[in-house]
Amino acid sequence: MTKTGKNTLVLSILFFGPLLFYLFLLTGTNNFAKLPVVTSNVEDVSDFSNKDSVTLKNNISILCFLGSDLLQHKTNALNLNEKIYKHFYGFKGFQFVVVLPKGSENDAAQLKKELGATYNVDKWHFLFTDTSRVQEMFDSLSTSYSLDENSYSPYAFIIDRELNLRGRNDEEALEDGLMYGYNAESVATVHQEMVDDVKVVMAEYRLALKKNKREI
Incomplete structure (x- = not known):
């Protein structure tokens, strides 16, 4: 091999090597990264809705409990709106659901x-x-977790189309090794953890749709 050929080979490895490694990792993430089901058979909200036929079934939902004093916690909703909603609201079957006490x-x-x-x-x-x-x-x-006296929780929850609560196995973060929800009071938590996990659930759903189409 000539000196020019060797230089070309080295440059090609240096240029394409990191790209190929990234693509390998990306493929592995799509194939194997699943967000764990931490609770099955979550109750639906269809009987709460009078005007709109809102349901968790067959939707990917972000579920929140902002309490009767919700304006004191509106930062939670603003964080979720900016970091989650604006990126995913265009997806069919994606929604935010806030359960509140009557009077609010x-x-x-x-x-x-x-x-x-x-x-x-x-x-x-x-x-x-x-x-x-x-x-x-x-x-x-x-x-x-628990609700406070005003029916408020700082946590936002990811509910999949089959009424499963999705979360993380995170032994370092929690005593019981499970992360059920995402503290919406923290921009860092929403941005660094929840965004990624919503992406995973979305990817699972899209991959399932592609698989079903191939099998028809």
Whole structure:
């Protein structure tokens, strides 16, 4: 091999090597990275909805409990709107669902107006029910978290199309080794962890659609 040929080979390896390695990792992520199911058979919200036929079934949903004092926690919704909603609202079957106690309708309308200042918020759904039903809905997630006296939780939850709560096996972060939800009070948590996990669930769904089409 000539000196020129050797130089060309070395340059090709240096240029294409990292790219090929990245593609290998990306392929491995698509094939093997799955977001664990941490709770099955989460209760649906279809009976909470009067005007809209909102349901968790057959949708990928971000579920939140912002409480009767939700305007005090609107930063949570703004964080989720900016870091999650704006990236994924164009996907068919993706939605945000906020379960609230009755009596917070006016505050919810105000919050939705603020969220809509920058984005189309048609896929933000605010549902109202008795405080006892809010608690029952939250309990169906079977997490290690709890609602406060105003039916508020700082956590946002990813619910897949089969009514499964998706989260992480993260023994370093939590005592029981499971991450059920994402603290929406923290921009870092939403940006660094939740965005990636929503992407994984979306990718799983899209891969499943492709597989079903091939098998038909």
